[in-house]
Amino acid sequence: MKRGTIPAPVHAACRACGTATRVILDLGQSPIANALLIDPAMQPATHRLGLSQCDTCGLVQNLVQLATETLFGGDYPYYSGVSQMVRQHFNDLAGEIAKRSPPGAIALEIGSNDGTMQLALARHGIRCIGIDPAAGPVSLATKAGCKAYCGILDNQMAVRLTQENGLFDIVTLSNVLAHVSEPVALLKHIRDVLQTDGLLVIEVQSWLALVGSGSFDMVYHEHHSHFSLSSLAWALGQAGFGIQMVRNTATQGGSLRVFCRMDASHSPAVQDRIEAERDDISTAPARLHAHFEAFKVSVRAFGKAMRGKSVAGYGAAAKTVTLLASSMGDVTLTCVADRAPSKIGRYLPINGIPIVSPDAMLATRPDAIILFAWNLRDEILPTLRGHDVWVPLPQFARAS
Numbered sequence: 397m398k399r400g401t402i403p404a405p406v407h408a409a410c411r412a413c414g415t416a417t418r419v420i421l422d423l424g425q426s427p428i429a430n431a432l433l434i435d436p437a438m439q440p441a442t443h444r445l446g447l448s449q450c451d452t453c454g455l456v457q458n459l460v461q462l463a464t465e466t467l468f469g470g471d472y473p474y475y476s477g478v479s480q481m482v483r484q485h486f487n488d489l490a491g492e493i494a495k496r497s498p499p500g501a502i503a504l505e506i507g508s509n510d511g512t513m514q515l516a517l518a519r520h521g522i523r524c525i526g527i528d529p530a531a532g533p534v535s536l537a538t539k540a541g542c543k544a545y546c547g548i549l550d551n552q553m554a555v556r557l558t559q560e561n562g563l564f565d566i567v568t569l570s571n572v573l574a575h576v577s578e579p580v581a582l583l584k585h586i587r588d589v590l591q592t593d594g595l596l597v598i599e600v601q602s603w604l605a606l607v608g609s610g611s612f613d614m615v616y617h618e619h620h621s622h623f624s625l626s627s628l629a630w631a632l633g634q635a636g637f638g639i640q641m642v643r644n645t646a647t648q649g650g651s652l653r654v655f656c657r658m659d660a661s662h663s664p665a666v667q668d669r670i671e672a673e674r675d676d677i678s679t680a681p682a683r684l685h686a687h688f689e690a691f692k693v694s695v696r697a698f699g700k701a702m703r704g705k706s707v708a709g710y711g712a713a714a715k716t717v718t719l720l721a722s723s724m725g726d727v728t729l730t731c732v733a734d735r736a737p738s739k740i741g742r743y744l745p746i747n748g749i750p751i752v753s754p755d756a757m758l759a760t761r762p763d764a765i766i767l768f769a770w771n772l773r774d775e776i777l778p779t780l781r782g783h784d785v786w787v788p789l790p791q792f793a794r795a796s
């Protein structure tokens with residue numbers, strides 16, 4: 397890969413409704429966060445990173461839209477099953493779906509990754525077929541005994557899926573809708589594979605929760621869109637789905653889980669919530685921008701205090717790259733730890749920072765550790781006792 401700045405066009409039209417959007421956050425240039433390097437000397441291309449908002453349907457979207465194949469190739473290093481918290485989350489979700497499903501129901505999970513959710517549904521008596529564009533995770537799911545298709549849900553795949561499996565009683569998407577370039581088009585394709593009285597369950601990271609925690613590190617090229625309940629309801633309505641129930645979940649720093657039915661209206665409780673979030677939506681861009689500015693000030697002070705000392709990171713996630721590229725130029729990392737075997741031995745696409753096992757990171761005896769995977773702090777912090785650990789968000793601060 398050659399070094400360079402790709403002049404990708406700013407995606408000015410809204411991906412959900414097609415009207416003009418306005419820029420609300422500019423994080424500068426960043427490489428594709430999940431494209432980890434095999435050779436630290438490689439100089440990956442960078443692309444503009446930031447957000448714009450549509451005033452018509454409320455969707456918040458990435459400034460540039462990179463091709464799906466570029467973002468989610470067979471090398472995609474994220475595997476759901478690696479985190480105990482993620483496994484637990486899917487198990488809870490599967491239980492909730494099972495309560496609302498008829499006996500013998502068959503489900504389709506879009507974005508099925510390594511089959512973690514498929515296995516969770518199977519434990520609750522629901523057979524679940526998976527579909528995912530990333531070959532690596534799909535192969536792992538297949539080895540675990542799951543039936544999974546490698547591809548995306550388009551017209552052709554909808555025909556193939558229903559010919560081979562019949563119509564589905566349940567379709568689930570967890571953290572998928574934000575990653576597709578045309579969310580309404582995907583929702584319309586779901587109509588082609590779902591029974592008319594079927595259940596559609598969607599989880600998306602919440603835009604208002606992101607803003608509330610100042611988590612601008614959730615902005616990376618793979619996240620095409622950020623949904624509030626309002627913009628999610630708008631997109632679902634365009635595809636002929638109504639939200640029957642919504643609940644907040646803790647994943648991804650705060651997410652929305654919605655249960656939808658075809659050819660139905662949004663429930664009165666959902667309508668009330670949409671009305672109630674109106675003010676928060678209008679102030680969100682200014683609040684997030686202020687948080688980003690405050691973060692840069694804290695990091696500069698940290699970088700100054702750590703000059704001459706060794707600092708390591710924990711969590712080689714996409715969000716790590718966003719933080720490093722947008723605002724952590726003053727902090728030099730010796731290495732970053734991660735538990736995922738698919739990442740260890742590779743390098744972050746910024747400054748060629750090596751990714752090592754947690755034990756290998758601790759063996760370097762760093763003076764400070766930045767816990768980039770701050771959303772998993774309850775799981776990881778106990779393993780770092782006795783070390784000077786800092787969390788970047790919600791505030792850049794010492795963890796204990």
Ligand SMILES: [Zn+2]
Pocket residue numbers: 410411412413414415450451452453454455
């Ligand atoms: Zn729009």
